[in-house]
Amino acid sequence: MPQTSISTVIGDVVASTLPDSRQEIVDNIHKKNVYLAKMMLSGRKRTFDGGYQINRTVEYALNNTTNSFSGWDVNPIIPQETITDSVWTPKNYSANWAVSWEEERQNAGSKTKIRDVVQQKKISMERSFSEDLTEDILNPASFTAVGNGGKDITPLPMLVSLATNLTVGSISESSNSWWSNQKKQSVSKNNTATNGSVFLKECRNLYNNCGKFGDGFPNFGVGTQEFMENYESVLDAKVRYGSTEMASLGFTTIMLKGMELAWDQRVPKNAQNASTFLAYNTGAAKEEVCFFLNTDYLYFLVDSGADFVMTPAVSHQPGGQFGTSGAILARMEHICTNRRAQGVFYGLSDGYITFGA
Numbered sequence: 477m478p479q480t481s482i483s484t485v486i487g488d489v490v491a492s493t494l495p496d497s498r499q500e501i502v503d504n505i506h507k508k509n510v511y512l513a514k515m516m517l518s519g520r521k522r523t524f525d526g527g528y529q530i531n532r533t534v535e536y537a538l539n540n541t542t543n544s545f546s547g548w549d550v551n552p553i554i555p556q557e558t559i560t561d562s563v564w565t566p567k568n569y570s571a572n573w574a575v576s577w578e579e580e581r582q583n584a585g586s587k588t589k590i591r592d593v594v595q596q597k598k599i600s601m602e603r604s605f606s607e608d609l610t611e612d613i614l615n616p617a618s619f620t621a622v623g624n625g626g627k628d629i630t631p632l633p634m635l636v637s638l639a640t641n642l643t644v645g646s647i648s649e650s651s652n653s654w655w656s657n658q659k660k661q662s663v664s665k666n667n668t669a670t671n672g673s674v675f676l677k678e679c680r681n682l683y684n685n686c687g688k689f690g691d692g693f694p695n696f697g698v699g700t701q702e703f704m705e706n707y708e709s710v711l712d713a714k715v716r717y718g719s720t721e722m723a724s725l726g727f728t729t730i731m732l733k734g735m736e737l738a739w740d741q742r743v744p745k746n747a748q749n750a751s752t753f754l755a756y757n758t759g760a761a762k763e764e765v766c767f768f769l770n771t772d773y774l775y776f777l778v779d780s781g782a783d784f785v786m787t788p789a790v791s792h793q794p795g796g797q798f799g800t801s802g803a804i805l806a807r808m809e810h811i812c813t814n815r816r817a818q819g820v821f822y823g824l825s826d827g828y829i830t831f832g833a
């Protein structure tokens with residue numbers, strides 16, 4: 477009997493295989509970034525059901541009606557204004573795969589070649605989505621405005637900022653001091669020699685300031701590589717390592733009080749002795765930064781109808797381009813409902829901390 481020929485069109489294989497790999501693709505997009513990995517492990521990904529905008533309630537004051545009494549004392553009914561709405565705009569993201577007719581013909585006749593091309597397209601799409609999303613979250617084009625004309629996801633350096641006059645979630649911190657995050661500038665700023673014990677005290681002070689309003693304490697910190705190395709060197713033999721869950725994803729974390737600390741190369745720095753973020757890869761970025769985060773108030777929101785969905789494959793022929801393509805689409809936003817519970821440490825001068833002291 478003659479051997480049966482393999483006439484499968486590679487575009488059809490890609491189109492049928494990638495949807496089955498959707499969850500793996502989504503998992504890999506998140507797992508490649510330490511901040512997103514922690515958000516997923518902490519259950520901070522939530523869904524919303526479409527709509528033009530996202531409204532989330534934030535509490536800015538206490539209910540002051542609590543009162544002790546005895547017998548027939550009068551307990552007055554007093555109206556209380558304690559909450560308001562933060563407003564966020566969902567952002568659209570996509571990544572594409574494409575297989576040319578030439579690629580189809582080059583790999584025709586071999587199931588192994590077809591599977592290899594499918595895997596390559598999947599990995600390429602994962603990498604593209606993960607890299608772009610990570611850059612937009614940690615190293616945006618602007619640290620005081622949402623990038624790409626407002627189309628990008630709201631970056632972490634806006635949710636937890638060095639600025640003092642931002643409008644975040646449609647709430648102005650200039651006129652609402654309760655909406656401002658905590659900030660701590662190191663005394664090592666401007667290349668000032670500083671004892672390691674002073675550096676540790678500064679870290680503990682920011683940690684405590686984030687929790688002093690009764691909103692809980694930071695549970696995750698993400699800083700520059702140099703911040704992490706300075707902190708670890710000061711602790712030396714007293715280092716306590718973090719969770720096995722993060723370690724299983726390839727991220728080594730250490731503890732700062734009750735906060736798990738990690739680093740990412742894309743975390744911004746600041747200019748020497750200045751209160752402004754700079755991209756990590758610019759020459760003027762001189763001093764180290766770390767975000768002290770209470771993830772109870774941070775959310776990665778995804779539209780339930782656009783939760784990294786795979787589009788149908790489209791065959792291209794009439795316009796002179798021959799091949800097959802498709803995309804993965806997501807509609808999402810990155811928000812915070814309690815900025816005062818978050819903090820940013822900045823101004824650490826690498827090389828000016830005295831270790832073992």
